[in-house]
Amino acid sequence: MAGINVDKMSLKELVDLEAKVKKAIASARDRERSDLKKKMADLAETHGFSVSELFGAPRGKSAGRTKSVGVAKYANPENRADTWTGRGRKPNWLVERLRKGAKLNDFAI
Template sequence: MATVNVDRMSLKDLIDLEAKVQKAIAVARDRERAEVKQALATMAEKRGFSVNELFGGRGRGKSSAAKYVNPDNRAETWTGRGRKPNWLVAKLKKGAKITDFAI
C-alpha cells in the first residue's frame, strides 16, 4: 500500500482525501455486512433454520391493516399496535370509546 504524506497536502487535497476515505469506508461496511449475512444464512440453513426463524424476522415493510379511523379525517388511521395517535388520545379524553372508531 502506498504511503500518503498528509503533512504536505493542501487543505483542499485533505478534504478530497477525507471524502474518498468516507466513501471507501461505507462501501467496505456494506460489503462486510453482506458477507456476514450470507455466512449466517448458510450456517442457519445447514442446521435446518432460516435467519428469520432465529432472529425473529418480523418482515420489514409489512404493514398491518388499519383497525381504527379518525371520523374527522379518514386519512388518519391506526392499526391498534404501538402508541395511540394523538387524534385518538384526544377523542378518548373527551369521553369517546375506542370502539367508536373501529373500521
C-alpha cells in the same frame, strides 16, 4: 499501498482524501454486512433453519411498511442542501430566520 504524506497536502487535497476515505469505509461496511448476512444464512441453512426462524420477523408498527419520504418544500438560501419538507419540527436554520422576521414563503423551493 504507498504511504501518503498528509503534512504536505493542501486543504483541498485533504478534504478530497477525507471524502474518498469516508466512501471507502461505507463501502467496506456494506460489503462486510453483506458477507456476514450470507455466512449467517448459510450456517442456519446447514442446521435446517432460516434466519427468520432463528431471529424472528421484524415487529412493531413499521414492520412490513415502507416509510414515505417527503419532498422538500423549503430550502436554506445559504446552503441549498439544507431542506425541510414542511412536516415535523422546523429545522434550526428556519426557526432562526423566522424569528428575525422572514416569512415561510421566502424559503419555498
